Amino acid sequence: MSGLDRRSLIGGLAAATLARPALAQGAKGRVVVVGGGFGGATAARALHAAGLAVTLVEPAERYIACPMSNAVIAGLRPVDLQVFVYEGLARAGLTLARTKAVAVDGAARQVRLAEGGTLPYDRLILSPGIALRFDALPGYDAAAAEIMPHAWKAGAQTELLARQLADMPDGGTVVLGVPGNPYRCPPGPYERASLIAYLLKTRKPRSKLIVLDAKDTFSKQRLFEAAWARLYPDHLEYVPLAGGGQVTAVDPKTRMVRTDFAEYQADVACIIPPQRAAPIAAAAGVADRSGWCPIDPVTFESRLTPGIHVIGDAAIAGAMPKSAFSANAQGKVCAEAVIDLLAGREPVVPKLINTCYSLVAPDDGISVAGVYHPENGVLADVAGAGGTSPLDASAEMRHREAAYGEDWFRTVSHAVFG
Amino acid sequence: MRILLLLALAAAAGTAGAAEERPPPGASSCSGCHGPADGGAVPSLAGLPAEAIAGALAAFRAGTRPATVMDRIAKGFTEEESRAIAAWLAARGGT
Numbered sequence A: 001m002s003g004l005d006r007r008s009l010i011g012g013l014a015a016a017t018l019a020r021p022a023l024a025q026g027a028k029g030r031v032v033v034v035g036g037g038f039g040g041a042t043a044a045r046a047l048h049a050a051g052l053a054v055t056l057v058e059p060a061e062r063y064i065a066c067p068m069s070n071a072v073i074a075g076l077r078p079v080d081l082q083v084f085v086y087e088g089l090a091r092a093g094l095t096l097a098r099t100k101a102v103a104v105d106g107a108a109r110q111v112r113l114a115e116g117g118t119l120p121y122d123r124l125i126l127s128p129g130i131a132l133r134f135d136a137l138p139g140y141d142a143a144a145a146e147i148m149p150h151a152w153k154a155g156a157q158t159e160l161l162a163r164q165l166a167d168m169p170d171g172g173t174v175v176l177g178v179p180g181n182p183y184r185c186p187p188g189p190y191e192r193a194s195l196i197a198y199l200l201k202t203r204k205p206r207s208k209l210i211v212l213d214a215k216d217t218f219s220k221q222r223l224f225e226a227a228w229a230r231l232y233p234d235h236l237e238y239v240p241l242a243g244g245g246q247v248t249a250v251d252p253k254t255r256m257v258r259t260d261f262a263e264y265q266a267d268v269a270c271i272i273p274p275q276r277a278a279p280i281a282a283a284a285g286v287a288d289r290s291g292w293c294p295i296d297p298v299t300f301e302s303r304l305t306p307g308i309h310v311i312g313d314a315a316i317a318g319a320m321p322k323s324a325f326s327a328n329a330q331g332k333v334c335a336e337a338v339i340d341l342l343a344g345r346e347p348v349v350p351k352l353i354n355t356c357y358s359l360v361a362p363d364d365g366i367s368v369a370g371v372y373h374p375e376n377g378v379l380a381d382v383a384g385a386g387g388t389s390p391l392d393a394s395a396e397m398r399h400r401e402a403a404y405g406e407d408w409f410r411t412v413s414h415a416v417f418g
Numbered sequence B: 001m002r003i004l005l006l007l008a009l010a011a012a013a014g015t016a017g018a019a020e021e022r023p024p025p026g027a028s029s030c031s032g033c034h035g036p037a038d039g040g041a042v043p044s045l046a047g048l049p050a051e052a053i054a055g056a057l058a059a060f061r062a063g064t065r066p067a068t069v070m071d072r073i074a075k076g077f078t079e080e081e082s083r084a085i086a087a088w089l090a091a092r093g094g095t
Helices: A006-018 A038-049 A069-073 A087-091 A156-167 A188-203 A221-231 A279-283 A324-342 A395-417 B002-021 B027-032 B050-062 B070-074 B079-091
Strands: A030-034 A053-057 A062-064 A083-085 A095-097 A101-105 A110-113 A118-120 A123-126 A130-132 A173-178 A208-213 A236-239 A247-251 A256-259 A263-265 A268-271 A275-277 A308-310 A352-361 A364-375 A378-381
Touching (some): A030 A038, A030 A118, A038 A053, A038 A087, A069 A188, A083 A395, A173 A188, A173 A263, A188 A221, A188 A236, A188 A352, A221 A236, A324 A352, A324 A395, A324 B027, A352 A395, A352 B027, A364 B070, A395 B027, B050 B070
Parallel strands (some): A030 A123, A053 A095, A123 A308, A173 A208, A173 A268, A208 A236
Antiparallel strands (some): A062 A083, A130 A275, A247 A256, A256 A263
16 A cells, blocks of 8 residues: 555546556556567557557558468468558557667667657567578578578568479479577478478479478477378478588578588578567667577566566567467566556566467468466476377367467457457 | 545555456466457357356366367466456456
């Protein structure tokens, strides 16, 4: 009861009757959210719904979603289904700043915008996503990505890779380069491998895919490897780190992909490079030397700069993977924490859920799930929970998991952008 | 003094009421998959009473209800946490 003044007291009474928690309980302040992806748009919506003044900074006209985009690459899904606009958020009454955040003054609590204006904040939520590192793999820069697409940010890159695969004559070799941890969407490269192999098997049966991996273990590994043995024994060759799979250089002119042990001549090369948090994270002083952002696991507040919260792929979220599902769950938890902090209340210690579905073929899905809680200062797995689909799942269950994955995407994208 | 006491009681009631509106641990994640309306593969929780949601979570946790992913998720929550999630979801119409 200490610190409860008459104003918030009246507010408290109003909360009980009107169910407007943030406004009513004195959670006053300006919140700025940078980044209109699954994390930022979710957080902005939740804060706005709670009655707080929130501005979402996002320069893009359209959001092109990564989840399900591997199906676009394999020619199994129209790209239109990946595209969302911000009109739904504007209709909900949210203030949108259609410009880029270029700097943050954490001491003065101001975001500087590309046009030169500033946005003051009491709490800032950064959900900036990833930057592809064009300094990490010799030969692989932004120009090389136009020849050897990463397609790890959906949009023109997705369509470029889809076109290259569609145009490749039968008998060709596709090379997929996979980075070490951490990176956006841990099972994504292996879903991509599966669906490219499906494309080759069904449309270009004399072709093959070589997957070159910079690690030996990966998400849903036993499930993917079982699916590959069952479905693509003649079309997919997987080379782990221990087998010399780490890509050490590429030559876009000749479409050559090199490891320490061999050269692979590709007809189509998809190279997923190492990543870091998008540049605004470093500009705001919330990225550490790893390039990612350490956070408090209860509030997602930066360990480096107070008043700034980081969610989504840019955050170091412990056991939580960098996924759209995670970003959505974090957006909601972070919004609640911000409301509590602005109201002078202790935030609830959260639990968060992640579920990631992958397709190994059309209508053939697998999943990994986890439940996470703060433990020893990081988000840790809740023991005894989570895990992958069973290795011996029936075809019927795999069919349902594929449908659930598609349904998750429809539900979450509608909740966030609809 | 009497007025102060009344105010304090009212404030306590108001705070408690508002606190219940805050999602209990884990609850806000559910709407990632469970939408406001049926029609897809994942069932909506709209209109379900708290007992039905809590009962389903208990059965998933015990492994007595067929599941794809909910058995793995329900094991991350205690009986008490599951009941709190169920009550919160039911009060908000399932999302």
